[in-house]
Amino acid sequence: MSTSLYIHIPWCLHKCSYCDFYSLPSASDAVPGSGYVDRLIEEINVSAINGTLHSIFLGGGTPSMIAPSDLGRLLNSISKKYDMPSEITLEANPETLNESVLRELRAVGFTRLSCGVQSFDAGQLQFLERVHSADKARDALRAASRAGFENRNLDLIYTLPSQTMADLENDLHDAIALEPTHISAYQLIVEPGTPLERKVESGDVTLPDEEIAIAMWHRVRKILGEAGYTAYEVSNFAQPGFECIHNVHYWECGDYLGIGTGAVSRIGQHRWRRARNTKSYMMGELHVDQEEYLTDQEMRTEVCMLGLRMTCGLDLERFESRFGKSFESFYPGRIAAWKEKGLATGDSHLQLTPSGMLLLDSLVSELV
Ligand code: SF4
Structure with a gap:
């Protein structure tokens, strides 16, 4: 039996128009990174994972807004309590990265970097309200390689407004040229309550219809497949041996413990969410704001839904x-x-x- 560990970092420099993750816009120097890491360490110290730790994933938000030295303290504390797994991922955004930061992140123990790029088209980056340029994303991925991150993921989003098939192909070729070992390519989802939803509902923004979206999905699979990236899940592609261990564990419905404000855990059929309240979390309060026990039938449906996403089935x-x-x-x-x-x-x-x-x-x- 093994359990994966997810750690949520709830800050971003700016809230992207399509995002419904729990993230709070904040200037870098206003993020209480050191104090937050202290609370995470306290939560880890009271955690009880049975068996081995399968993988660690720091997601957000923008985890790379926390200083590498603080993230190193966090990994060090985990290692005192659990055997460290081979895959320790840090989600990052290009605007927070440079070669010296990446070298520190590698040195403190991260073995995988997942970088949110989304597009190389300046107009689309602006539409998505990303705060980095395409060149900044290129610099970050190249620096990650030089800094020793052999295992590098690049996130892309497609089915963007007025995006043509040629635009999509350009984004894919730009991504491939950076030689990541893994590419996640997601269709843009209009999440309830986001600024994007309001723009779509008001008619200011029109997204490609379903027929185009399906054609794009096939094109993504073809181009990435020809470039040596195998589709091992609906939206995820990897060079051989670089499939994401953490996400495969999710899709196989393995247990996971979520640490940090807003983090979700599921152990067996018990699922709960640490309260989305960073203020109270910073005061050391560990509230739960959602909790459920899945019935056997709900669990079976979940196992089928997630398992069938994978190419191996x-x-x-x-x-x-x-x-x-x-x-x-x-x-x-x-x-x-x-x-x-x-x-x-x-x-x-x-x-x-x-x-x-x-x-x-x-x-x-x-x-x-
Ligand atoms: S960087 Fe990621 S987590 Fe942060 S607002 Fe944008 S999409 Fe959401």
Whole structure:
């Protein structure tokens, strides 16, 4: 049994127009990084992870707004309590990085860097309200390589307003030219309550329709595949051996503990969220603002929904040992029906074909 550790850092220099993560806009010098890390260390010291630590992921927000020395203190405290895993990821944004910072981050123990680039098009970066330029993103990725980050992810967003297929191809080729070992390419989602939603609802912004979005998804897979990045999940691509251990653990429905304000944990069927209240967290209060116990059926649905996102598919043997009965017993005839329609394949693993992946939500809704 192993558990992954997620640590949330809740600050960003600026709130991007599409973002619904828990992040607070703040100037770098106003972030109470050292005090926040003290609270994180206290929370880690009272945590109780059974078994080994599978991976560590610092996400946000913009974790790279915290000084490397403070992040080093944090990793050092974790290492006193748990054996350190091989993959320790830091999410970062280009505007906070330079070669000397990256060398420090590598030296204090981070083994993987995940950099939010989103686009190389100046107009799209402005639309997304990113605070970095395309050149700054290029500099950051190149500096990460020189600083010894062999394992580097680059995040892209597509299906942007007025984005053409040629624009998308340019973004992909720009990303590939930087030789990251991993690329996450997500379609732009209009999240409720964001400025983006208001712009779409008012008609100020029009996003590509579904047909174009599907064509773009296929083009992303083709171009990245030809460049040596295998699609191992709906939106994630890696060179061989560089799949994200932390995210695969999520998709396999492994346990994870979330530390820090707003962080979500799920251990077995118990899921809870540390309160989204940084002020009280800074005072050492560990409140929970959401909590639920998943029913067996909810857990099965979650295992299917996440497992089927992966190209390797849902491990049917593991499913059976987890739930005591086979997938076929719970959902008789589903596998055969999906295979007949060309939506699924595989024997020991139930794998969705690209056409099946595009229907993932609707296929999982059949699992009742
Ligand atoms: S940098 Fe990331 S976490 Fe911060 S506001 Fe933008 S999308 Fe959200």
